[in-house]
Amino acid sequence: MRQVSTEYGDSHTTSQEATARMKAIQFKEYGGPEVLRLVDVELPEPGEGEIRIEVSAAGINGVDYKIRAGYLADFMPTVFPSGTGIDASGVVSSLGPGVQGISVGDRVFGNGRNTVAESAILTSWAQIPDDLSFEEAAGYPVAVETARRLLNAVNLTAGQTILVSGASGGVGSAVVQLATQRGLNVIGTASAPNHPYVRDRGATAITYGEDLVDRVRAVAPEGIDAAFDIAGSGVLKELIELTGDPSRVVTIADFSGAELGVQMSTSSTDFPGALAEAIELFSAGKFSIPVAREFTLEQAAQAHESCAMGHIAGRIVASVR
Ligand SMILES: NC(=O)c1ccc[n+]([C@@H]2O[C@H](COP(=O)([O-])OP(=O)(O)OC[C@H]3O[C@@H](n4cnc5c(N)ncnc54)[C@H](OP(=O)(O)O)[C@@H]3O)[C@@H](O)[C@H]2O)c1
Secondary structure (H helix, E strand, C coil), rough: CEEEEEECCCCCCCCCCCCEEEEEEEEEECHHHHHHHEEEECCCCCCCCCCCEEEEEEEEHHHHHHHHHCCCCCCCCCCCCCCCEEEEEEEEEEEECCCCCCCCCCCCEEEEEECCEEEEEEEEEEEEECCCCCHHHHHHHHHHHHHHHHHHHHCCCCCHHHHHCCCCCCCHHHHHHHHHHHHCCEEEECCHHHHHHHHCCCCCCEECCHHHHHHHHHHCCCCCEEEEEEECCHHHHHHHHHHCCCEEEEEEECCCCHHHHHHHHHCCCHHHHHHHHHHHHHHHCCCCCCCEEEEHHHHHHHHHHHHHHHHCCEEEECCCC
């Protein structure tokens, strides 16, 4: 039996026993977007409690390019060659042992592994509402799960006021909309061109940068009850000054937070709950994060580049089929 290997996909046989194959984006070393390659690999098999989908669209998240670049190597070492992507939508093609309540052929979105590929494994999923596109749904899972985690990290009641530093991005869009639904007043920072986007989602928009504390106080004279650092732009001291208590500040992107007494939130907790809330709010016409940039599978490097550059109101997805 002759062994054939792709550039750095897995090796496979050319006999009639050959297993099913697919195209996927992989990288075999840390580096810039150019290390991403389209390769031919074996179709993944779902394990216990997992499903495989034919991917329609994969959501691109900040963690994807950070892993690829090696920024997270100390916390999440990569085994090479590695796929990329954790969010996706598509059609169920295989059920792992123990999976119930879903059938082959169902339209789903969710979170899993190596999603920038023709097929991927999901570990959490939910059926997509009929009027939600595959592309938009692919951008929801991480954004909504993170938004709920931030809101759960601080005890808030309706009528209180929160500050969202980085309100126009994927996570910020979700925080603003979920917080508004909980009856909170939301102040969100964004670059000036993205203020209409932030306002449309229910927040008071202000510009980030110098004199942040004064600008926040001007629009929230009653004070800030909790602040979320989503942009990781070095404003934790200002957020502590505004809330008066480091434990009322939560960051998802600034590792200096721990020494200041700020809450760091880095691990996902409840994807099923997040997907259910996204569906409920979307179906009630109270939630949407538009696709701001759409790439193809072959353009995965550009998708990572665009994600790292930021300043995009909405989500970035790679459409696969
Ligand atoms: N720890 C976790 O569990 C977790 C989970 C999800 C995401 N993250 C991380 O959280 C960060 C945000 O994710 P995302 O998907 O929301 O990213 P994103 O879509 O790129 O949004 C970034 C946000 O930051 C704002 N921003 C950009 N430069 C800024 C600056 N200098 N000062 C203040 N704000 C600035 C952007 O505003 P404009 O576009 O208007 O300029 C935008 O609102 C990323 O680093 C991501 O890796 C962490």
